[in-house]
Amino acid sequence: AQSVTQPDIHITVSEGASLELRCNYSYGATPYLFWYVQSPGQGLQLLLKYFSGDTLVQGIKGFEAEFKRSQSSFNLRKPSVHWSDAAEYFCAVGGPGSARQLTFGSGTQLTVLP
Amino acid sequence: DAGVIQSPRHEVTEMGQEVTLRCKPISGHDYLFWYRQTMMRGLELLIYFNNNVPIDDSGMPEDRFSAKMPNASFSTLKIQPSEPRDSAVYFCASRVAGQGATEQFFGPGTRLTVL
Numbered sequence: 001a002q003s004v005t006q007p008d009i010h011i012t013v014s015e016g017a018s019l020e021l022r023c024n025y026s027y028g029a030t031p032y033l034f035w036y037v038q039s040p041g042q043g044l045q046l047l048l049k050y051f052s053g054d055t056l057v058q059g060i061k062g063f064e065a066e067f068k069r070s071q072s073s074f075n076l077r078k079p080s081v082h083w084s085d086a087a088e089y090f091c092a093v094g095g096p097g098s099a100r101q102l103t104f105g106s107g108t109q110l111t112v113l114p
Numbered sequence: 115d116a117g118v119i120q121s122p123r124h125e126v127t128e129m130g131q132e133v134t135l136r137c138k139p140i141s142g143h144d145y146l147f148w149y150r151q152t153m154m155r156g157l158e159l160l161i162y163f164n165n166n167v168p169i170d171d172s173g174m175p176e177d178r179f180s181a182k183m184p185n186a187s188f189s190t191l192k193i194q195p196s197e198p199r200d201s202a203v204y205f206c207a208s209r210v211a212g213q214g215a216t217e218q219f220f221g222p223g224t225r226l227t228v229l
Contacts, residue, residue: 034217043118043205043220090157099145099164100209102218104157 002027002093006105013081014113021076021108023091032094033074034102035065039087047089050074061085086112118221120206126227132194135224137206138187144211147218148181148191151203163189164211196228 003026013019025031032051036044048059055067065076074091088107094100119138127133139146147162161171166183174181178197183189193200203225207218 036220041222043222044207045220046217049217099162099169100216100218101147101159101162101170103159106156 002031002095002103004091004093004103004105006089006091006108008108009106010109010111012111012113015083016080019076019078019081019085019110021089021091021110023074023076023105024072025074025091025093026072027093029096031074032100033065033067034092034094035059035063035074035076036090036092036104037061037087038090038107044090047076081110081112083112083114086110118206118208118219120204120221120224122224123222124225124227126229127196128229129197130195131228132192133196133200133226133228135191135204135206135226137189137191137221139189139206139208140219141187142210143208143219145209145218146183146189147207147209148189149205149207151205151223152201157205160191193226196226198228201226201228 005024007022034049035047037047038044047063048057050057050067057065063078067074088109090107091105092102121136145164148160149157151157160173161181163183181191203223205220205223207220209216209218
């Protein structure tokens with residue numbers, strides 16, 4: 001069965017600092033991987049996704065993620081965090097078949113200090 | 115497109131009452147998913163439909179929960195009778211069929227409080 005682990009429940013960074021959110025997955029085949037962001041009271045918005053090709057994926061809002069098969073990781077990065085990036089971030093793996101059911105990690109809450 | 119639409123955005127009800135949550139997926143999307151989000155359990159998939167047909171309802175917690183999709187543009191999630199432990203945010207999402215990493219588009223959610 002597929003699973004996703006986000007080991008950091010809460011991360012605090014200063015505005016302008018770099019950010020890395022960790023994500024490890026367990027999946028038997030080539031994974032479909034996603035990062036979503038959830039602002040308070042809002043739904044989930046896709047930041048970026050990976051299935052194949054270049055292992056460094058660019059997303060919206062200046063985010064990127066790197067797929068590392070050997071480490072079963074798909075970490076999210078941003079070189080300079082803005083106060084508006086404060087939100088909860090979810091990593092997800094898409095299952096087999098055309099449905100691509102998503103299994104989500106438990107999320108990482110990001111706080112940005114001024 | 116307006117995106118995935120959910121109603122109501124907030125629902126407060128008393129234990130034992132029937133609750134109906136509504137979802138309008140993005141036009142042309144083949145799959146519809148219902149999720150529940152709680153602090154304790156995170157985001158859980160409850161059920162999903164393909165072309166209006168329920169495919170996997172293994173995530174539905176109890177018989178008190180039921181979901182329907184009478185047509186391609188409307189789905190409901192019903193809880194009858196509701197209990198305080200059903201309090202959560204319920205999300206609807208939709209996506210197109212096809213290969214590759216096609217994404218799910220999420221609605222804004224319905225925050226349910228059962229007193």
